[in-house]
Amino acid sequence: MVGYLVVLLLVLAAAAYWIGRTRAIASVNGDVARLHSLPGQHGMFLALFAAGPALLAIVVWSLVTPSIESSIIADRFSSELSGMGVPQVEAFIRDARAIAFGGLVGFADPTKEAAAALYKSVHATSTWIIWTVALVLSASGFYWAYSRIAQAYRARHVVERILRAFLIACSVVAILTTIGIVLSLIFESLRFFQQVPFYKFLFGTHWSPQSAFTGAGAEAGAVNEDIFGMVPLFAGTLLITFIAMLVAAPIGLMAAIYLSDYASKSVRAVAKPVLEILAGIPTVVYGFFAALTVAPYFRGIGESLGLNVASESALAAGVVMGIMIIPFVSSLSDDVINAVPQSLRDGSAGLGATKSETIRKVVLPAALPGIVSAMLLAVSRAIGETMIVVMAAGLAANLTANPLEAVTTVTVQIVTLLVGDQEFDSAKTLAAFALGLVLFCITLSLNIVALRVVQKYREQYD
Amino acid sequence: MNIMTEAGVEQKLSSGTNAPSIKMKGEKVSVHYGEKRALFDVDLDVREHQVTALIGPSGCGKSTFLRCLNRMNDTIDIARVSGKITLDDEDVYDPKIDVVELRARVGMVFQKPNPFPKSIYENVAYGPRIHGLARSKAELDGIVESSLKKAGLFNEVKDRLLESGTGLSGGQQQRLCIARAIAVSPEVILMDEPCSALDPIATARVEELIDELRQNYTIVIVTHSMQQAARVSQRTAMFHLGYLVEEGATDKMFTNPDDKRTQDYITGRFG
Numbered sequence: 001m002v003g004y005l006v007v008l009l010l011v012l013a014a015a016a017y018w019i020g021r022t023r024a025i026a027s028v029n030g031d032v033a034r035l036h037s038l039p040g041q042h043g044m045f046l047a048l049f050a051a052g053p054a055l056l057a058i059v060v061w062s063l064v065t066p067s068i069e070s071s072i073i074a075d076r077f078s079s080e081l082s083g084m085g086v087p088q089v090e091a092f093i094r095d096a097r098a099i100a101f102g103g104l105v106g107f108a109d110p111t112k113e114a115a116a117a118l119y120k121s122v123h124a125t126s127t128w129i130i131w132t133v134a135l136v137l138s139a140s141g142f143y144w145a146y147s148r149i150a151q152a153y154r155a156r157h158v159v160e161r162i163l164r165a166f167l168i169a170c171s172v173v174a175i176l177t178t179i180g181i182v183l184s185l186i187f188e189s190l191r192f193f194q195q196v197p198f199y200k201f202l203f204g205t206h207w208s209p210q211s212a213f214t215g216a217g218a219e220a221g222a223v224n225e226d227i228f229g230m231v232p233l234f235a236g237t238l239l240i241t242f243i244a245m246l247v248a249a250p251i252g253l254m255a256a257i258y259l260s261d262y263a264s265k266s267v268r269a270v271a272k273p274v275l276e277i278l279a280g281i282p283t284v285v286y287g288f289f290a291a292l293t294v295a296p297y298f299r300g301i302g303e304s305l306g307l308n309v310a311s312e313s314a315l316a317a318g319v320v321m322g323i324m325i326i327p328f329v330s331s332l333s334d335d336v337i338n339a340v341p342q343s344l345r346d347g348s349a350g351l352g353a354t355k356s357e358t359i360r361k362v363v364l365p366a367a368l369p370g371i372v373s374a375m376l377l378a379v380s381r382a383i384g385e386t387m388i389v390v391m392a393a394g395l396a397a398n399l400t401a402n403p404l405e406a407v408t409t410v411t412v413q414i415v416t417l418l419v420g421d422q423e424f425d426s427a428k429t430l431a432a433f434a435l436g437l438v439l440f441c442i443t444l445s446l447n448i449v450a451l452r453v454v455q456k457y458r459e460q461y462d
Numbered sequence: 463m464n465i466m467t468e469a470g471v472e473q474k475l476s477s478g479t480n481a482p483s484i485k486m487k488g489e490k491v492s493v494h495y496g497e498k499r500a501l502f503d504v505d506l507d508v509r510e511h512q513v514t515a516l517i518g519p520s521g522c523g524k525s526t527f528l529r530c531l532n533r534m535n536d537t538i539d540i541a542r543v544s545g546k547i548t549l550d551d552e553d554v555y556d557p558k559i560d561v562v563e564l565r566a567r568v569g570m571v572f573q574k575p576n577p578f579p580k581s582i583y584e585n586v587a588y589g590p591r592i593h594g595l596a597r598s599k600a601e602l603d604g605i606v607e608s609s610l611k612k613a614g615l616f617n618e619v620k621d622r623l624l625e626s627g628t629g630l631s632g633g634q635q636q637r638l639c640i641a642r643a644i645a646v647s648p649e650v651i652l653m654d655e656p657c658s659a660l661d662p663i664a665t666a667r668v669e670e671l672i673d674e675l676r677q678n679y680t681i682v683i684v685t686h687s688m689q690q691a692a693r694v695s696q697r698t699a700m701f702h703l704g705y706l707v708e709e710g711a712t713d714k715m716f717t718n719p720d721d722k723r724t725q726d727y728i729t730g731r732f733g
Contacts, residue, residue, distance in 0.1 A: 264539065343576035347639065349537055350570035351589040351646060352562045361588065366579045 002058060002127060005134055009058075013051035016142060020046030023149045037156035045155040048162050049145035054134040061130045069122050070097075073115055080111050185440060188433035195427040196228045201434060204229015207397035209417060209428045228431055230438065232397035236314065236407030240389060241382040243318025243403055244325055248382075249375055251322075252329025259330070260337040261345075261359055272334075279327035287391030290320035295392060302404060310406040312394035318403065321388050329378045336370025337363060369453045376450035380443040386411040410435050482509040485650060485680045486531060486554075486568075491545035493526050493535065500526045503545065504706045506699055508650065513672060513681045515691035515712065518701035519727065524684045527701070528652050531682065532568035533561050549650070566593050569648035573655040575635035577627035577642075582619050585627040585638055586610060589646035605645055612678075613641035614671050633664025640671065644679075651675065653683040657690065669694050688728055692716050700724045 024042035028034045035042070070093050074081060081089050092112065099116035100123070149155070193201070206229045255275065259268055295316035302309030309315070340363050348358040364371070394406030395416060417432040486508040493501040501523045508514050508531075516524035526535070533554060535541040547554040554564060566589070577585050586606045589595075596602035606623075610616035615637045619630070627638050636656060643651055653672070657665040672681060672694045685691050691698055692712060699709040700721070708721040719725045 341576070343572060343574055344578060346534065346537070346570075346572060347576040347578065347642075348588070350532065350534060350565060350572070351592070351642065352565035353588075353592045354562055357592050361592070362578050 002062070002130060005131055006055070006058060009051045009054050009134065009138060012138060012142075013047040016050035016145075017043035017047040019146070020044070020149055023146065024155075027149060028151050034151055036152050036154055037159075041159050042149050042153070042155045044159045046142065046145045046149065048159065049141040050138055051141075052162070053141050054138040057133055057137055058130060061126075061133075065123075065126050069119065069126065072122055073119055076118060077111065077115055182440070185433055185437045188430055189437045192427060192430035192434045195430070196225050200225050201228050201230055201431075202438075203231060205231045205399055207232050207413070209413075209431055228427070230410070230435065232399040233408060233410045233413050233435070234438075235399055235401075236393070236397070237383055237409040237411075239314050239401065239403065239407055240318045240321060240393060240409055241379060243315060244322035244382045245375070245379060247319055247322025248325035248329050248378060252326045252378075253333050253371065255326065255330040256333035256337055257359060257364075260334050261355065261363070272331075275327045275330055278323075279331070281324075283324060283385065283387040284391070286320050286324050287388045290316050290388055290392035294320050298404075307404060309404045310394065312392060312406040313404050314393065314407045315403040317389050317392040320392060321382055321385055324385070324388065325378045325382055328381060329374055332374035332377065333367075333371050336367045336374065339370065340366045369456060373450035373453040376446050376453070380446035380450070383446075384411065384439060384443050386415060390415050410439050414439075482512050484508070485510040485550065486682075487546075487548045487551075488527070488530070489546040489548075491527065491530055491543070491547060493523070493530060493544075494542045495538070496540040500704055501530075502704045504701075506706055506709060508680060508682055509697060510680050511676055511678075512696040513676055513683060513694050514697045514699065515695035516682065516684045516699050516701060517686075517688065517691050517727070518707070520686075521703075522701040523704040524699075524701045525654055528654055528682060528684050531650070531652055532565050532570055534565075534570060536561060562593075566646045567648055568650040568652060569643035569646060571636070571639050571643050571651065571653045571656050574659050575632055575639050577630070577635050577638050579626065579628050581624045582610075582627045582630070582638060583623040586641050586645045589642060593646055595646065609641040609645040610638075612644050612675070613637045614667065614674075615641055631664070633660050633667060636660060636664070636668055637671065640668070640675075644675075648679065650680045650682065653681065655684050655686060658686065665690070688716075688730075700727065702727070 021039045021043035023046075024035055024037075024039045025032060032039060037045075073093060073096060074089065077092075081092060092115070095112050096115035096119050099112060100119040204226065206227055208227045259272060259275075263271060291312075295311055295313060298313060298316050298319075299309045299311055344362050344366060345358055348362045349355075353361070389409045389412050393408055393412055395408050395412065396406055397408050397413070398405055400407060414432045414435050417429055417435075484507045488504055488506045488508075491501060491504045491506075492499065504523070504527055506527070516528060518524050529535045530543055530547055531554070533543075535543055543555065549564070549568065552559065578588065580588070583606055586609050587596075587602055590602060590605050596605055607616060610619065615634060618634060619638075627635065630638060636659070640651075640656075656672075657668050660668065669690060672683065675681060683691075683695065695712045697709070698712045698715040700707040700715070700719075700723070702723055708715065708719060708724045710720075715724065716728060719728065725731075
């Protein structure tokens, strides 16, 4: 129902645009040059005031009504609900909603039917209220703005100010979302740390949360604190990231040097997009490439050399992840290498340096801060990468530095902890939030360092 | 051809009085940038221990000619050079010539000061290092010091040799670039509008320096400033639209040029 209202308001806005335009032109008898603001700006002004406040009211309404309606229901049926706990009350209201508006109902009973009927009437009332409010707002906004339109009226300034406010609102949404996610990570992690001590999580070397609840009877529900040590996961993440960077850093950097300083224009025109296609391959494709092709290949080589290579070795996951990061490293490095002024290359060549001497002794040192930050961003990308390691790395939390063994990573464990039927208040699932928080802190600090380095570098040349 | 014979006559006339010999010689030098021709059959000699100024309006080919002398045009993919340029009678564009060695002998100073983002010491030591000129650290120190002294910069920077070269003032940076070029002991130094990014005081210092350097080096300078050409050079060559208009002793060029275009340009009537 409210959907129609939104459509109606949009139509009104379009109409208001034309009306405002026409009135502005009419107010100067067609001599548009005499208007302070362009006719379109007057139209925009009228449209914004005709539809803006009403749309804003609808947004607020849709955010707050569900909880108001629920509290009204809970209030009316307080005698029936008095004996129930919080989850049961929630279930009751959920069922009442479902009966009223369609949906999956747990089980129906007469009380719920009654609640549903009430729900319907309350909702009808609130819909009616929002229609009235929106139309009144729309009409009064239209009337107010319409009466303003005149030759000297500064519609442009008003429109600019409203647009600015709208843009600010959009960026605030993005920022608030980030803050919300971080806060939820922190609060869930705090709940986890109530059950498992902080130090045991950070410094413990044993990780097997799947066996968290071995007790029965009186011991059921007790949490074994000693199996939530994240060190093996962290070590596994570092090992795989290290292998990935061993692959990606040299190859990516060399490719960037070739592209920026050696490749002719035509080669560059082809090679750069192709490298970027590599970045566009979904990571899940890399994942099965790693699991089905690379891992067995390494295993085969290992066997022929008499080595015992796990079929889910850190090596396979790391190498494939490295390949995935190559375009990331190369395109970032390419940018910073290109940012080194041509005059420095000329100066070096003018002294008789060869191309490779110029690159080694002048270009790379000058670009080094940028390259370092590119590497740091690549590392933070590798640490956060999930799909490849889920498919190609193991699940066993081995604490080892041997790349031929299976290791597991923080991201893999988060996935296994949260996949499937899980209670969201057990230590096991809460551990995922704590892991997420640690991961977030690591990548955030890496990114901050990288951005700092880039900023410092920029100051040198601008 | 007229110009050539005249220059030849002049050389013959002055040959008795300890005449400077010809260091670099350009014969029918032409340059194409892709389809566009930038230089048309330029014949121009550069005399040893003299400053040769190349003047002319923007886009006349003077910088292009300068960049041919140490093959800096090689770094531009689409540039094509024809004709013959010799350095001490050796063809510079001979395939057997090592361009690295050529550029060590014919150094270059650019329009905008372009010190490397390294320390002052490292900037000067860069050339000697890549050419392996110093056998020991002490020898390298000596080269750096004497190059900075020759560039008239040593007293200003002797206490901060390890600070970044980019932290110097514009004029100091340009003298650092000159010191950097001197450090590889070139025979010829090419300067592409070396003072265009400097203030008048820094310009005066660099001009003074150019005059001193003439004792030991042969210098070719591109400049937009008539006064500068008149002040620092012994020979002047006037370029216009890719052609060499006129070449001769600076005194004569500025007082009694043969070509009307030269006169107009020098007196500021065009360009």
